[in-house]
Amino acid sequence: MTRNLRQNILVYALLAVVLIVFMTPIYLIVSSSVKPSPIMFQKPPAFLFTPTFEHYHDLFAMRPFTKFIWNSLIVALGSTAFSLTIGSLAAYAISRIRHKRMNDVAFWILSMRMFPPIAVVVPYYIIFKSAGLLDTPLALIIVYSTANIPLTVWLMKGFFDEVPLALEEAAAVDGYGLLATFWYVTLPLAAPGLAVSAVFCFIFSWNEFLFALMLTGSEAQTATVAVMSFWSSDAVQWGRIMAGSFIILIPGVIFVLTCQRWLVRGLTMGSVK
Amino acid sequence: MSAITLKNVIKKYGAVQVVHGVDLDIDEGEFVVLLGPSGCGKTTTLRMVAGLEDVSGGELSIGGQVVNNVAPKDRGVAMVFQNYALYPHMTVKKNMEFALRPLKLDKAEVDKRINDTAAILGLGELLERRPVQLSGGQRQRVAMGRAMVRTPDVFLFDEPLSNLDAKLRTQVRWEIGKLHQRLGTTVLYVTHDQVEAMTLADKVVIMRDGYVEQVGTPEEVYTAPQSTFVATFIGSPSMNMIEAKVVAERLEANGFSMPLPDRFQGKVTEGQAVTIGVRPIEIKRVAASSTGAMQANVEVTEYLGNEALLDLRVGPHELVAEVPADQRVEPGKVIHIALNEGAIHLFDTVSGRTLSE
Numbered sequence: 001m002t003r004n005l006r007q008n009i010l011v012y013a014l015l016a017v018v019l020i021v022f023m024t025p026i027y028l029i030v031s032s033s034v035k036p037s038p039i040m041f042q043k044p045p046a047f048l049f050t051p052t053f054e055h056y057h058d059l060f061a062m063r064p065f066t067k068f069i070w071n072s073l074i075v076a077l078g079s080t081a082f083s084l085t086i087g088s089l090a091a092y093a094i095s096r097i098r099h100k101r102m103n104d105v106a107f108w109i110l111s112m113r114m115f116p117p118i119a120v121v122v123p124y125y126i127i128f129k130s131a132g133l134l135d136t137p138l139a140l141i142i143v144y145s146t147a148n149i150p151l152t153v154w155l156m157k158g159f160f161d162e163v164p165l166a167l168e169e170a171a172a173v174d175g176y177g178l179l180a181t182f183w184y185v186t187l188p189l190a191a192p193g194l195a196v197s198a199v200f201c202f203i204f205s206w207n208e209f210l211f212a213l214m215l216t217g218s219e220a221q222t223a224t225v226a227v228m229s230f231w232s233s234d235a236v237q238w239g240r241i242m243a244g245s246f247i248i249l250i251p252g253v254i255f256v257l258t259c260q261r262w263l264v265r266g267l268t269m270g271s272v273k
Numbered sequence: 274m275s276a277i278t279l280k281n282v283i284k285k286y287g288a289v290q291v292v293h294g295v296d297l298d299i300d301e302g303e304f305v306v307l308l309g310p311s312g313c314g315k316t317t318t319l320r321m322v323a324g325l326e327d328v329s330g331g332e333l334s335i336g337g338q339v340v341n342n343v344a345p346k347d348r349g350v351a352m353v354f355q356n357y358a359l360y361p362h363m364t365v366k367k368n369m370e371f372a373l374r375p376l377k378l379d380k381a382e383v384d385k386r387i388n389d390t391a392a393i394l395g396l397g398e399l400l401e402r403r404p405v406q407l408s409g410g411q412r413q414r415v416a417m418g419r420a421m422v423r424t425p426d427v428f429l430f431d432e433p434l435s436n437l438d439a440k441l442r443t444q445v446r447w448e449i450g451k452l453h454q455r456l457g458t459t460v461l462y463v464t465h466d467q468v469e470a471m472t473l474a475d476k477v478v479i480m481r482d483g484y485v486e487q488v489g490t491p492e493e494v495y496t497a498p499q500s501t502f503v504a505t506f507i508g509s510p511s512m513n514m515i516e517a518k519v520v521a522e523r524l525e526a527n528g529f530s531m532p533l534p535d536r537f538q539g540k541v542t543e544g545q546a547v548t549i550g551v552r553p554i555e556i557k558r559v560a561a562s563s564t565g566a567m568q569a570n571v572e573v574t575e576y577l578g579n580e581a582l583l584d585l586r587v588g589p590h591e592l593v594a595e596v597p598a599d600q601r602v603e604p605g606k607v608i609h610i611a612l613n614e615g616a617i618h619l620f621d622t623v624s625g626r627t628l629s630e
């Protein structure tokens with residue numbers, strides 16, 4: 001056996017292990033979501049069975065699950081869009097303004113992410129109650145953005161730092177103002193950063209559970225909370241939970257795949273020099 | 274009306290002043306070159322004209338309008354950057370379109386200008402390429418094209434040839450000169466290369482440490498340098514400089530003596546410390562017996578084909594002479610030389626200023 005071949009086998013073996021570790025939960029979700037309830041906990045587990053869609057049917061019959069998915073989408077896309085807008089503008093300012101206190105400002109923004117969410121649930125509840133925003137998607141968009149904006153600022157600052165100043169100066173001489181230069185030159189060149197930020201913001205908002213549980217009721221409930229509502233003190237409806245979980249997985253995957261094509265590197269190559 | 278006027282223009286970075294009161298008048302259609310060694314403030318001056326740097330003091334006008342506080346986009350200038358600064362996410366065509374968009378022209382005019390410019394610069398084949406797919410020379414041309422399509426009042430160039438190899442540099446230099454003749458646009462051009470300055474400029478502005486040393490035509494700065502700095506900076510090989518004293522109507526230096534040429538009579542005083550400047554080509558080989566002949570040791574000989582450079586030692590002085598190649602001699606030999614008195618320059622050693630006027 002050649003050295004190369006042995007190396008390849010090792011690499012593939014490791015890949016297989018990693019894949020198994022990551023894919024097993026997904027397999028369990030998918031298989032449990034179509035398993036008839038009586039054999040759900042059979043030991044050893046049943047690998048071959050006639051799949052049933054009763055859990056999916058129940059999920060939509062017993063809860064307005066479509067509406068909850070819409071809520072999740074509105075909250076996740078809303079927070080992502082808002083965080084990218086505010087976050088990249090802030091990051092641009094931090095990247096370009098030369099001031100000895102700028103690093104402190106950047107660190108202060110990052111520190112927003114450092115407190116434990118549980119510590120602020122009650123204050124948020126009180127604030128949104130008095131503002132009349134409880135059980136609205138807007139409340140969750142605001143809360144998630146406080147976590148997403150700092151992340152976006154830090155990611156985008158790194159990407160903006162990489163965009164050569166000469167390009168912005170060229171645009172300035174070509175007749176563009178500050179915002180136009182940002183929009184047409186700087187931002188497109190930082191597109192990979194925008195894609196990474198969008199993925200992180202979306203996934204965080206889409207998956208978030210604690211705030212969604214505490215700040216929403218029947219109206220603005222998100223899919224994650226809705227799925228867990230099948231977990232009650234008298235019974236846990238595993239089939240429906242798994243069916244809901246599988247449906248929740250799909251938009252995240254689609255979103256990441258959509259963003260992936262922007263994750264190209266070396267976009268600024270050939271601009272200066 | 275002059276295209277660009279600088280009146281006592283100053284640039285400070287914090288407490289450090291890097292451009293000290295520059296005065297300059299650039300006429301409509303003139304090709305003006307800012308020339309000087311690295312770090313002398315050429316780029317800073319150019320960037321102030323472009324509006325990329327604030328003016329710390331003085332007055333800067335373009336087309337008769339004071340523009341100290343006018344944004345770059347409203348100055349009607351186009352700039353070719355040292356490293357081209359092409360927009361990497363746009364094709365060559367898009368780069369030019371982008372520069373035209375603020376002018377709000379109609380589509381037909383935009384296409385016409387892009388096609389005309391592409392034809393002049395030979396960019397036709399490259400229009401759909403991205404900057405990353407271009408060679409250095411092609412990028413340089415695109416950068417010029419992007420500036421040209423806008424038909425600006427003023428072109429600004431910052432060392433546009435410095436990233437090209439020697440052969441391409443000569444070619445593009447020639448093209449820039451031709452382009453200026455054709456378009457007649459006012460040009461302000463920064464370089465540290467005297468050949469570029471001498472070949473392209475209508476007017477050369479020689480800068481040193483943030484000061485303007487001399488402004489003049491290429492011929493003026495070569496034949497009538499106002500200071501020892503200009504004298505040694507312009508011309509290759511450099512002008513020889515010999516420190517001397519005026520003693521009894523003669524210029525006396527250690528191991529070296531010559532009569533004070535008539536034209537300097539009354540311009541120097543007895544005992545004044547002066548610097549004699551003489552270009553290598555104005556040092557001739559002469560017979561040992563001729564008047565004013567000085568003995569010189571040949572230390573190094575550089576053969577250049579048509580001519581040869583002789584590194585000479587005359588007493589404590591090191592001089593370079595440029596002689597016809599057939600007059601060259603082996604290192605180690607002793608020859609006799611004389612300076613062409615009609616062509617020597619005289620400077621006050623203390624101030625470094627010329628005594629020729």
Ligand SMILES: Nc1ncnc2c1ncn2[C@@H]1O[C@H](COP(=O)(O)OP(=O)(O)O)[C@@H](O)[C@H]1O
Nearest residue numbers: 286289291309310311312313314315316317318
């Ligand atoms: N942003 C800046 N901050 C401080 N000093 C600067 C800055 N830009 C240039 N300088 C200084 O100003 C002087 C002139 O620089 P520059 O105009 O770039 O010179 P040149 O183009 O003639 O080589 C240099 O000494 C340089 O160090």
Ligand SMILES: [Mg+2]
Nearest residue numbers: 315316317432
């Ligand atoms: Mg420079």
